[in-house]
Structure formats: structure tokens, C-alpha cells
Amino acid sequence: MKRLIQQFFNFAVVGGISTLIDFIVLYISYEVLGMNYLIGTAIAFIIATVFNYWASMRFIFVSKFGKDLRYKEFTIFLSLSIVGLILTQILMFVFVEWFGVAVMISKIFVTGFVMIFNFVSRKILLDDSSEDEPINSVHTEKVAVKEANHFDK
Helix, strand or coil: CHHHHHHHHHHHHHHHHHHHHHHHHHHHHHHHCCCCHHHHHHHHHHHHHHHHHHHHHHHCCCECCCHHHHHHHHHHHHHHHHHHHHHHHHHHHHHHHHCCCCHHHHHHHHHHHHHHHHHHHHHHHHECCCCCCCHHHHHHHHHHHHHHHHHHC
16 A cells, blocks of 8 residues: 555656646647647647656556567557547536636646546556555566566567
């Protein structure tokens, strides 16, 4: 349980940085450049997702895949992100168009919901860590073992 809490905390930090990137890009797209809020939301989501993939697989999750199978890992991450984008777009539309909530306020509510979806789905589909192992040592050791096994083939 301690590891899961630490992992979620790290996910929240990375997610916080990703969210900041997401909000800044949306703000610039919508408020400064005058783009449609749905287009701005999509652009912001994509940029934040690229950062989030790198940071999540570097600092939070232990990949189930060796280096030679990282394309599978990225495909799963990207697929989950697309589902997250669809959820984001639908929820943004509902909050803004149906309920009349301001775009940036809507984004706060939507971000909280999608963050939970992202953590749970990535934990289930991408993470290979054990509950008993400390978070910092698990990532380094498992990556080293997978890379060593790759070279043994």
C-alpha cells in the first residue's frame, strides 16, 4: 500500500506538471490566439501527453516491456491517452455548452476526472512493479534486468 501511495503521489506531481503544460497551451490557444476551445483543448492535450508519457515511464511506472517492445508500451499509452482525450472533449463540451460553465473552470473539473482514469488504466496496463518494493529501486532494477535479458537473446 505504501508503494501505491508513493506512486500515486509521483503520478500527481508529473500530472501536475502535465496539467500546467495543458492549461498554458489551452490558455494561449484559446485566449491569446483565438482558436476554438475544442481545437485548443486537443492541441494542449497532445503536447501534455507527450511530456506525460516520457515522465510517467521514467519516474512512475516500471514498464512491462523491454526496450525492443517499447512501441507496444507507447501504443498502449497513446491509446489510453486517446480515450482520455475523448473523455476530455466530451466532458468539456458538456460543461461548457450544456451547463454554461466557463472554459477554464470546466477544465479543472474535467482534469480531475481524467486524472483518475489515467492513473488507474496505466497502472493496470503498463506497470510491472510489485507492491513490496520501494518505488525508486524498482524502476532501476527492473529496467536493468529487462535490458540484460534482451542482450542474452
